[in-house]
Amino acid sequence: GNSVTQMEGPVTLSEEAFLTINCTYTATGYPSLFWYVQYPGEGLQLLLKATKADDKGSNKGFEATYRKETTSFHLEKGSVQVSDSAVYFCALYIRGYQKVTFGIGTKLQVIP
């Protein structure tokens, strides 16, 4: 079946530190990959996406590259801010399955 694996966290970083949140996937077919972010008390919102191998998604200083050879889509940011504190979900969508599969979410805490 299709699945997404990411660490639950929490990941605690100081402001301006480098962030990596790992995401690997298992999929039958060729998925589109997403990172969603959930701020406290809110629903999920799309952060970035990539639809084919070697694509790089980017938004708000965050980046992730679709690596087919390692079935990975790791999220990175060069310098985190307190306002980046949130839960980050990796997800995949495969054409024909009609639904998005989510990882368990990684909580990020950024301290001043």
Added chain:
Amino acid sequence: NAGVTQTPKFQVLKTGQSMTLQCAQDMNHNSMYWYRQDPGMGLRLIYYSASEGTTDKGEVPNGYNVSRLNKREFSLRLESAAPSQTSVYFCASSEAQGYTNTEAFFGQGTRLTVV
């Protein structure tokens, strides 16, 4: 710019009571979903509707029913609430099947407590 609207935002039920969570989207999306979010479990799909008039079970459908009332609205019903259904419920919608880069748009969530 309403997007996906869920009601209510908070609800407390007694065991055995019933209730319906409402969801509406104004983006003309074909597909709609209900998820529950629990600590350590991530988001789990309860039911989804790929198009108006169709519904299908997700990973955790037991104890729930859904109705796709029209293209805009997709409701989730708990017929006899149990403490195990205490959770945060999210409704989402997305573009039609066949789009390889579809993304889901989420509502703000309903925090349900069953005592």
